[in-house]
Amino acid sequence: MRIVLLMLVGVLAAAVPGRAAVLVNGAGATFPYPIYSKWFDEFHKRNPDVQINYQSIGSGGGIRQVTEGTVDFGASDGPMTDEQLAQTKVPILHFPTVLGAVVPTYNLPGSPRLRLSGDVLAGIFLGRITQWNDPAIVAENPDVTLPAEPIVPVHRSDGSGTTYVFVDYLTKVSAEWAKSVGTGTAVSWPVGLGGKGNEGVSGLVKQTSNALGYVELIYAVQNELPYADVRNAAGRWVRASLDSVTAAAAAASADMPADFRVSITNPPAADAYPIASFTWLLVPSRIPDQAKGTAIKQFLEWMLGDGQSFAKALGYAPLPETVVALERRALARVAVGAP
Amino acid sequence: MTARYRRRRLVERLMFGATIAAAATTLGVLVFILGYLAYQGATSLSLDFFTRLPAPVGETGGGMANAIVGTGKLLATAAAIGIPIGFTGGIWLAEYGAGTLAAAVRYAADVLNGVPSIVIGVIVYALLVVPVGHFSTLAGGVALGVMMVPVAIRATEDFLRLVPDALREASLALGAPRWVTIVRVVIPAGLRGIVAGLVLALARVAGETAPLLFTALNNRYWSPGWSEPTASLPVMIFTYAISPYEDWHRQAWTAGLVLLVLVLGANVLARAVLRRGMAMR
Amino acid sequence: MESPETTVAGDRAAGLRLRFGAAFAGRAARGTTAPVARRVLPPAQARRRAGAIGDPLFHTVSLAFALSVLGLAAVVGVVLWRWSAASRAAFGWSFLATSTWDPVFSRFGALPFVWGTLATSAIALAIAIPLGVGAAICLAELVPRSTGDALAFLVELLVAVPSVIYGLVGLFVLVPLVRTAGGAVARALGSVPLFAGPVYGIGLLTAGLLLAFMTVPFIVAISREVLLAVPETQRDAALALGATRWETVRHAVLPYARTGILGSVFLALARALGETMAVTMVIGNRPEIAASLFAPAHTMAAVLANEFSEAAGDLYLSALMEIALVLFGITIVVNAGARLLIARVRAPAGAPA
Numbered sequence: 014m015r016i017v018l019l020m021l022v023g024v025l026a027a028a029v030p031g032r033a034a035v036l037v038n039g040a041g042a043t044f045p046y047p048i049y050s051k052w053f054d055e056f057h058k059r060n061p062d063v064q065i066n067y068q069s070i071g072s073g074g075g076i077r078q079v080t081e082g083t084v085d086f087g088a089s090d091g092p093m094t095d096e097q098l099a100q101t102k103v104p105i106l107h108f109p110t111v112l113g114a115v116v117p118t119y120n121l122p123g124s125p126r127l128r129l130s131g132d133v134l135a136g137i138f139l140g141r142i143t144q145w146n147d148p149a150i151v152a153e154n155p156d157v158t159l160p161a162e163p164i165v166p167v168h169r170s171d172g173s174g175t176t177y178v179f180v181d182y183l184t185k186v187s188a189e190w191a192k193s194v195g196t197g198t199a200v201s202w203p204v205g206l207g208g209k210g211n212e213g214v215s216g217l218v219k220q221t222s223n224a225l226g227y228v229e230l231i232y233a234v235q236n237e238l239p240y241a242d243v244r245n246a247a248g249r250w251v252r253a254s255l256d257s258v259t260a261a262a263a264a265a266s267a268d269m270p271a272d273f274r275v276s277i278t279n280p281p282a283a284d285a286y287p288i289a290s291f292t293w294l295l296v297p298s299r300i301p302d303q304a305k306g307t308a309i310k311q312f313l314e315w316m317l318g319d320g321q322s323f324a325k326a327l328g329y330a331p332l333p334e335t336v337v338a339l340e341r342r343a344l345a346r347v348a349v350g351a352p
Numbered sequence: 353m354t355a356r357y358r359r360r361r362l363v364e365r366l367m368f369g370a371t372i373a374a375a376a377t378t379l380g381v382l383v384f385i386l387g388y389l390a391y392q393g394a395t396s397l398s399l400d401f402f403t404r405l406p407a408p409v410g411e412t413g414g415g416m417a418n419a420i421v422g423t424g425k426l427l428a429t430a431a432a433i434g435i436p437i438g439f440t441g442g443i444w445l446a447e448y449g450a451g452t453l454a455a456a457v458r459y460a461a462d463v464l465n466g467v468p469s470i471v472i473g474v475i476v477y478a479l480l481v482v483p484v485g486h487f488s489t490l491a492g493g494v495a496l497g498v499m500m501v502p503v504a505i506r507a508t509e510d511f512l513r514l515v516p517d518a519l520r521e522a523s524l525a526l527g528a529p530r531w532v533t534i535v536r537v538v539i540p541a542g543l544r545g546i547v548a549g550l551v552l553a554l555a556r557v558a559g560e561t562a563p564l565l566f567t568a569l570n571n572r573y574w575s576p577g578w579s580e581p582t583a584s585l586p587v588m589i590f591t592y593a594i595s596p597y598e599d600w601h602r603q604a605w606t607a608g609l610v611l612l613v614l615v616l617g618a619n620v621l622a623r624a625v626l627r628r629g630m631a632m633r
Numbered sequence: 634m635e636s637p638e639t640t641v642a643g644d645r646a647a648g649l650r651l652r653f654g655a656a657f658a659g660r661a662a663r664g665t666t667a668p669v670a671r672r673v674l675p676p677a678q679a680r681r682r683a684g685a686i687g688d689p690l691f692h693t694v695s696l697a698f699a700l701s702v703l704g705l706a707a708v709v710g711v712v713l714w715r716w717s718a719a720s721r722a723a724f725g726w727s728f729l730a731t732s733t734w735d736p737v738f739s740r741f742g743a744l745p746f747v748w749g750t751l752a753t754s755a756i757a758l759a760i761a762i763p764l765g766v767g768a769a770i771c772l773a774e775l776v777p778r779s780t781g782d783a784l785a786f787l788v789e790l791l792v793a794v795p796s797v798i799y800g801l802v803g804l805f806v807l808v809p810l811v812r813t814a815g816g817a818v819a820r821a822l823g824s825v826p827l828f829a830g831p832v833y834g835i836g837l838l839t840a841g842l843l844l845a846f847m848t849v850p851f852i853v854a855i856s857r858e859v860l861l862a863v864p865e866t867q868r869d870a871a872l873a874l875g876a877t878r879w880e881t882v883r884h885a886v887l888p889y890a891r892t893g894i895l896g897s898v899f900l901a902l903a904r905a906l907g908e909t910m911a912v913t914m915v916i917g918n919r920p921e922i923a924a925s926l927f928a929p930a931h932t933m934a935a936v937l938a939n940e941f942s943e944a945a946g947d948l949y950l951s952a953l954m955e956i957a958l959v960l961f962g963i964t965i966v967v968n969a970g971a972r973l974l975i976a977r978v979r980a981p982a983g984a985p986a
Contacts (some may be wrong), residue, residue: 073943172943207918364879444695466968467906487936531691559795
């Protein structure tokens, strides 16, 4: 017993870092987790004193924990509602970081490239369309042989900004969806299995034949899962890509509100991908801890500059220049140190 | 041999056959779990696993060095909380406890034992994370410590009660005060069993994941001190297992193997100590 | 939850107490040894002074720690009660009967989770009881003592395997197994509501199976001890009357051990009810009540794990706390039942009920 205790003490002593590091904790969206994880790693390499620990617990978690003040910053793909903002102790600022796309991903033999319109997607997740070879799906995919198998819808079991983006889109394109299910980071799903995080959903889709889920683009790409083309408001079939996502943000970035809270689903642009979204870092407008506040602001500066160059490799579209300029000015709104 | 007797013998053989099948199934499951885990875990076992930090999402490589240390720190904290309360409380129950108060304490220990670990995590979140303003190793350790208390108190009480009263009476007869009797005579006599029980309690909380989700959260980096979130083996296993990345799955298996070796090793050790102690009586 | 080793130790303690006589048990319980010391010894001022402050101090300190256990249990109850107040006020008793779980429209009902918890536990026990009691009988009656001890030791190790590892093995081994085997069953018996619907591999049955494997070791370990504790005279008498060995077990041994076995079942149930991680990895996390074994479901513990850290909005959080309260209540009741039964086993046993 004594030996065990001594060993423990030895190990613990070794765990304390030699230099006083600034430890920042953030939590939230799984949607941008791959790029955030890369960013914090790269920032740490450039600033070894700063360690930003980000945990992907879902956008709902990010909103809640930054509201409670248990993390230094949050992250969400669904902007905070007015009610949520009213409940925070300190006003929370939204800083867009990248643009991403939510894609319908599926597990079918042969991994065919499918077209799924908003109506079909709403129908599937409402439980009206239950088979892969339903006439509605076949009509949109005449060259594909679809199996006579039941669709296994997969959704999020936790509060999710990815869900928010997806159902925000479904609410806009399907009146039935708007009436019966609505929008939010957590909704009452009529059908389907629940996975935890983008990771959980892509894991489930990957392991379950005939499954259909919605994930951020990079999760489908990294896991070699096929994803569908979606029909946009202009009536064209668009595949999620850097260009189509950037096109989706074009209208919004010209007219960006001061608090950066905007939805870009189902935009009118001709080559826009309809299920795209900004994703935001939720930063308190006052950060009492000097070191942490400075570190966060430094990160945001870096993110708006060099950081944007990492986005493309991971399938996220970098922010439009106009938005970057607006954000740089907005950084001044983050106050550091005790009031 | 009448026909009736032969039927009864047949029933006997069938039923005993069924029980043998049941025993074989149960043991088979154990062997399978251990074997499968060992097989999957061993294939990715490497020095990297024990020495490196996790890699960014989607990249291969990296290890769980911080999770291993994190688990160690959490267990140390849990022990610091669970053992004093359980041990001392158990002493009271065994040596002084009588009547309704003792019954109430025992019942409270049972209640605490029965609380699902996730609920304990929720409570500690409400009391130690929100008011303080951050997730922490301390909160995680407290949650685990609270879970240790019922097992520790039970083990202590049971093994102290096993100490024959003759020892107590002899010590008192020699003029030792009550508390010296307890501390110098009774406890050493029951120590072997108590230590075994405490090690078992510790091993049990080592594998708990749920209470850590809302208290210690998780950490990509090393977690110095006790007031930062920390990585831990069970939480890493959970996070990696439900993810879609193959590399993470492999690491989850390896972490599972390490955790299992730790927990089972402690169990085997504790029981060996216990049996030797029992044999000596 | 109870581990067999401390129960076993308790049983051994009970045995010792029985053997050494009620006198010792009584005296230890009463703690009346101090007067003896003062009567027998010559006045030793120094010793009495040390005892004069040491004894009450030690007593107080140990009492304080013992009371802190009461405090901890009370804190759990109080926090859950207070944080669920909003939800209790909003929904009342209908919370337990409603099956909507809608964070968007703030309508919450716990029924799907209660159903999922009870259903998975029922499936688990339905498998674990025959398996566990059967294995216990084999290890107690059929196998020579030393081998039985070694095998029981191995089974007890299963108790120690952490839940997340069961989840790991369940996710990667059991789920594909249920998908293929279940697929065959569903094709054959698909018309029966119990087996209807698509087989995802993830669902009620998988969770129940996994829980069964997690709870069987409790039943085996405790039942074996209980069976071994049945006096040989029972068996001898039955055999002398001409019973076969199986009949002996069935009519002479099992009824004697019934209470203890039932206690172990309650203990297993208590574990199954509170199990979180392994279940959430294989159950599908879908708050819906369906008749099919293959349908995904949700349990009270799993919904807490999934939704607690992000429940934004007071009513949502309060509803989750109310679920935690309900779970807490159920596990207290079951645990109390287990203790009562096991306590009856420890008391000097009378004739089999």
